Amino acid sequence: MRSTLSPPLPVPARPVDHVIEMGEASAQALVLRETVLDYKTLRLRVGRLAAWLAREVPEPGARVATWAAKGELACLMPLAAARAGLVHVPVNPLLKHAQVAHILSDSGAVLLLGTPSRLASLREGDVPEGCRCIEEADALAQTAQMDEPLPPSAADTADLAAILYTSGSTGRPKGVMLNHANLWLGAESVAQYTQLSAQDRTLTVLPLAFDYGQNQLFSTWLAGGCVVPLDYLLPRDLVRAVERHRITTLAAVPPLWVQVCELDWPAETAAHLRRLTNSGGALTPDLVARLRALFPEARLYAMYGLTEAFRSTYLDPALIEERPTSMGKAVPHAEILVINDAGEIAADDEEGELVHCGPLVGQGYWQDPARTAERYRPAPSASHTGGIAVWSGDRVRRDAQGFLYFVGRRDAMIKSAGNRISPQEVEDAALASGLVAEAVALGVPDARLGQAVHLVVRAAIDAPEAQARLPRALMKELPNFMQPKVIHWRSALPTGPNGKIDRAGLAAEIRASLTGEVPA
Known part of the structure; x- marks a missing residue:
C-alpha cells in the first residue's frame, strides 16, 4: 500500500526491517525473560514470523494488530509485519475493550495477536467481522515451525508500515500512518544525535505502541546495540534492571523521572547509565538538577516530538543546565519553522506555531481526510524542504541563537x-x-x-x-x-x-x- 503524502526525501532510506541487519551476528540484540537473542537469531526469528504472517494474511497492505505484553512478539512484530508487506497496528496494553474495539474497527484489522487475558476481556461486538484473534503463544509456536524465513524486504520506502493510534483533542483515537522511510529515518536520526553505538544497552520501559517507545528498538538495533524490554511493576524494578543488565540508555517521560529521582541509586549502579532521554512533556529546572546530580556520568537529552512527525527537536546535553527549559533545535532529517499569525517566519522571540517539514512527517490519519487536512498541510513558502508539513498547533518562540521554547498548546489536548x-x-x-x-x-x-x-x-x-x-x-x-x-x-x-x-x-x-x- 503506497502512502499519499510522501514529502521529498533529501536523504536515503531503507525498508525498516533492515535495522536488524547492522549488528554483528554474535552480538546480543534482545534480552527476553526466558532467553537472550543474538543478531543472527533475531534475524532468523523475524524472518520466520514474517513468513508465518505472509501465509496467514496474504493480502499486501492488510492491517495486523498486536495487544500484548513487552515480550518477543511485541518486539518482533513491527519488523516482521513490514517484511511481510503488512501494516502493523500496535495497541497500547493499558487500553481497555472499548478503545481496542475502536482501533480494530477503524483500522480494518484482519488479525489480532494478544495475550489470553487481554483477548478474554473483549466483549461481544468488540472484534469486527473478518478479524481473527490468535493468542501470542500460539502464534510464536506456529512461527517456530516455519522452514523458510522471509529475507529482508525490498519494499518501496513509501509503502505504509505502521498505523500508530494517538488521541486527539476531540473524538476517539486517530491512526497516524507511517511508511518505511518515516521509521527508518527516525531510527537513524535518534541513533545519530544521541550517539548510540554497538556497546549500548537500552532498557525499554516505555510502551512499544508509542512512537517514542517503538523507536527505542529501531534506533538501538540500527546502532548494533542491545535492547532489554521491561514491563516494570514498581519503579525500584528499574534500579535492579539497570544493575543486572548494565544498562547504558534509559528513555522516560517526566512523571517517571520524578519517581526515578525518589529511588535509592547506588553510585556504582547509577554510573552504568550514559544516556537519559526525555520526551512526552517538559523537564522542570528542578528535575534537571536532580537528574544531573543523581547521574553525573549520563548525558541528558531533552526532546520534543509529536506522533504525526515523530521527533522534532532536541537540546544538546552540554546545554541542559544552561538552558533547562529549552526544546533545543531540529533533530537530523527535520526542518523546523516558527510561523507567526501572518503566515511568515516569526521574528526572534516572537510567538508562533511550530511547523515540522521533511521526511519524518507522517502520512496523515488513516481514513480521515478531514482531520488530515487540518494537521497535514503544504509547507510554508519559506521551507527549504517543501512538500507536506505538520502544523503542530503548539505555540513556541525562537531566541536569537535559534533555540526554541515551548509557550502553550492550541487545542484542548x-x-x-x-x-x-x-x-x-x-x-x-x-x-x-x-x-x-x-x-x-x-x-x-x-x-x-x-x-x-x-x-x-x-x-x-x-x-x-x-x-x-x-x-x-x-x-x-x-x-x-x-x-x-x-x-x-x-x-x-x-x-x-x-x-x-x-x-x-x-x-x-x-x-x-x-x-x-x-x-x-
Whole structure:
C-alpha cells in the first residue's frame, strides 16, 4: 500500500526491517525473560514470523494488530509485519475493550495477536467481522515451525508500515500512518544525535505502541546495540534492571523521572547509565538538577516530538543546565519553522506555531481526510524542504541563537504522564454510564503528572448515588492513565455567550481553587 503524502526525501532510506541487519551476528540484540537473542537469531526469528504472517494474511497492505505484553512478539512484530508487506497496528496494553474495539474497527484489522487475558476481556461486538484473534503463544509456536524465513524486504520506502493510534483533542483515537522511510529515518536520526553505538544497552520501559517507545528498538538495533524490554511493576524494578543488565540508555517521560529521582541509586549502579532521554512533556529546572546530580556520568537529552512527525527537536546535553527549559533545535532529517499569525517566519522571540517539514512527517490519519487536512498541510513558502508539513498547533518562540521554547498548546489536548488524552473520550465514558447529564474533562497542571485529568459533571440521577457509582464505572471503561484525579460535581455547568459550556472558565476556576488565586 503506497502512502499519499510522501514529502521529498533529501536523504536515503531503507525498508525498516533492515535495522536488524547492522549488528554483528554474535552480538546480543534482545534480552527476553526466558532467553537472550543474538543478531543472527533475531534475524532468523523475524524472518520466520514474517513468513508465518505472509501465509496467514496474504493480502499486501492488510492491517495486523498486536495487544500484548513487552515480550518477543511485541518486539518482533513491527519488523516482521513490514517484511511481510503488512501494516502493523500496535495497541497500547493499558487500553481497555472499548478503545481496542475502536482501533480494530477503524483500522480494518484482519488479525489480532494478544495475550489470553487481554483477548478474554473483549466483549461481544468488540472484534469486527473478518478479524481473527490468535493468542501470542500460539502464534510464536506456529512461527517456530516455519522452514523458510522471509529475507529482508525490498519494499518501496513509501509503502505504509505502521498505523500508530494517538488521541486527539476531540473524538476517539486517530491512526497516524507511517511508511518505511518515516521509521527508518527516525531510527537513524535518534541513533545519530544521541550517539548510540554497538556497546549500548537500552532498557525499554516505555510502551512499544508509542512512537517514542517503538523507536527505542529501531534506533538501538540500527546502532548494533542491545535492547532489554521491561514491563516494570514498581519503579525500584528499574534500579535492579539497570544493575543486572548494565544498562547504558534509559528513555522516560517526566512523571517517571520524578519517581526515578525518589529511588535509592547506588553510585556504582547509577554510573552504568550514559544516556537519559526525555520526551512526552517538559523537564522542570528542578528535575534537571536532580537528574544531573543523581547521574553525573549520563548525558541528558531533552526532546520534543509529536506522533504525526515523530521527533522534532532536541537540546544538546552540554546545554541542559544552561538552558533547562529549552526544546533545543531540529533533530537530523527535520526542518523546523516558527510561523507567526501572518503566515511568515516569526521574528526572534516572537510567538508562533511550530511547523515540522521533511521526511519524518507522517502520512496523515488513516481514513480521515478531514482531520488530515487540518494537521497535514503544504509547507510554508519559506521551507527549504517543501512538500507536506505538520502544523503542530503548539505555540513556541525562537531566541536569537535559534533555540526554541515551548509557550502553550492550541487545542484542548490533555497530556498526562506522557500520555495524550482526548477530553471527549473521558467525557463520552462518563455520559455512557447514564449517571451524569453533562461532563467536561480538563487538563489541570500537576507537579507529578504534567497535567492531571479533572472531570466536571452534573448528575443525571440522585446525586449521592451517582457520586458513589461513577468512579467504579469509569474504572471499568477507561485505562488507568485516563482516570480523573478529581471529579467535581456541579448542579449546573456554566455556559458562554454561544450557549456552549464555558470550558476555559471552568479550567480557570479549578486552577484558582487549587492555587488560591482569583480567576482572571
